[in-house]
Amino acid sequence: MNLIPLPAFxxxxxxxxxxxxxAMVVDPGDAAPVSKWLKENKHSLDCILVTHHHADHxxxxxxxxxxxxxxxxxxxxxxxxxxxxxxxQGQLVSWESLSFQxxxxxxxxxxxxxxxxxxxxxxxLLFCGDTLFSGGCGRLFEGSPQQMLQSxxxxxxxxxxxxxxxAHEYTLSNLKFAMAVEPHNDALQSxxxxxxxxxxxxxxxxxxxxxxxxxxxxxxxxxxxxxxxxVKGFAPSTxxxxxxxxxxxxxxxxxxx
Numbered sequence: 001m002n003l004i005p006l007p008a009f010x011x012x013x014x015x016x017x018x019x020x021x022x023a024m025v026v027d028p029g030d031a032a033p034v035s036k037w038l039k040e041n042k043h044s045l046d047c048i049l050v051t052h053h054h055a056d057h058x059x060x061x062x063x064x065x066x067x068x069x070x071x072x073x074x075x076x077x078x079x080x081x082x083x084x085x086x087x088x089q090g091q092l093v094s095w096e097s098l099s100f101q102x103x104x105x106x107x108x109x110x111x112x113x114x115x116x117x118x119x120x121x122x123x124x125l126l127f128c129g130d131t132l133f134s135g136g137c138g139r140l141f142e143g144s145p146q147q148m149l150q151s152x153x154x155x156x157x158x159x160x161x162x163x164x165x166x167a168h169e170y171t172l173s174n175l176k177f178a179m180a181v182e183p184h185n186d187a188l189q190s191x192x193x194x195x196x197x198x199x200x201x202x203x204x205x206x207x208x209x210x211x212x213x214x215x216x217x218x219x220x221x222x223x224x225x226x227x228x229x230x231v232k233g234f235a236p237s238t239x240x241x242x243x244x245x246x247x248x249x250x251x252x253x254x255x256x257x
Contacts (some may be wrong), residue, residue, distance in 0.1 A: 001096065001119060003163070005204050006033045011169045012056055012205035013206060015127060017095070022046055024095050026115070026127045027167050035067065047095045050074035050084065051129025053071040057167065058082075076102075077111030081165030087113060097124075105131045105155065107148030108138030124162040126210070128155060133166045134195075134208040135174030135218040136253065149222070153158040154219050160211030171195050171205040177256045178218050181230045181249070185227060222246045 005013040008030045015026040016037065024047035028034050043067040048061055054073060062082045065072055074095050076086035087093065089104040100115040105128070114128040119146055129140035131148075132155055140148055177190045182188055191212060195205040214220050221227045222245050227256065232238045235248040 001098075001124065003125070003165070003207070004037070005165075005206060007169075008033050009056060009242045013056065013165075013167055013169065013204065014060075015165045015167075017098075017125075018043055021098050021142060022096065024049065025064070025217075026165070027057035027129060028060040028064055029053055029056040029058065031063035031067075034060060034064055036215060038068075043217060044068060046070045047093075048072045049093065049100070049115055050080060050125065051125060051131075051167070052109040053078040053080055054109065054130070057129060060249075075104075075111040075113045080131060080155040090115075098125075103154055105151035107140055107143035107151045110142040112138075112143075112151075114155065116162070118159075123209075125207075126155065126160055126162045127165050129167050131155065131215070132164060132203055132217075133168060133174055134164065134171040134172060134213065135171075135191075135217050137217075137250070139254065140250060142173065142175060148250070149243060150245045153219055156210070156214060158210055160214070162210040163207035164210055164213060165207045169204060171208075172199060175216075177253050178216060178257065181218040181252075182221070182226050185213075185226070186214065190214050218249060219229060219246070219250060222249055 001019045004016045008014050014028045017024050023043045023045050038044045071083040074080050074084045076088045087102045093100040093103045098117045103114045105112050105114045108130045116126050118124045145171045198205050218227050231249050234252045238248045
């Protein structure tokens with residue numbers, strides 16, 4: 001079973017899984033790159049997973065559904081502009097030999113969900129949309145800092161070998177901020193060099209590994225002393241409450257240039 005990132009727009013990835021002539025895709029904001037790949041590789045599309053309602057994740061779904069008559073799954077707590085199977089925390093979606101566990105991860109949007117699966121002979125897969133990025137997390141458009149912190153805690157509890165399939169190539173920008181937060185983090189410095197090499201060769205930095213993110217991502221490390229101290233340097237009025245620290249870390253990232 002092969003995992004393929006299809007570039008879309010300026011920095012999106014539409015994740016495609018293929019196996020023996022069949023394919024599923026995650027968050028197809030644009031139908032064109034998906035249809036092009038399917039036709040060139042003589043595959044049929046029979047499943048679409050959607051993490052949240054934003055157009056750059058849903059814009060191609062209706063076209064692909066009409067063309068391939070595939071099943072579509074998405075968050076029960078959001079309005080999507082097409083017919084789909086609504087999913088909630090703890091439900092399962094099966095495709096080929098995979099069984100995806102549904103995780104509710106509000107914060108970026110109110111009803112955002114993620115999908116996690118353990119292939120029998122490969123490292124686990126996490127399709128997390130815009131909740132977790134390599135080196136960062138999504139903006140809080142509809143949820144609270146407390147919700148996003150809890151959502152990231154749920155993702156952080158997954159196995160360390162989990163392949164983190166984010167929906168955007170934001171990694172270098174995120175790592176620039178992460179270096180401002182933790183300039184003496186050796187793992188972060190090494191990972192930044194690796195990602196710079198990947199992008200210099202026009203290769204994706206993704207998927208990342210969850211174990212890597214736990215070592216370098218300030219939004220998964222907001223309880224670490226070094227991150228807390230950096231946040232209080234940015235916003236001296238920050239309290240010791242976890243949600244307050246996380247909120248000001250996110251505010252810092254929003255303003256960072």
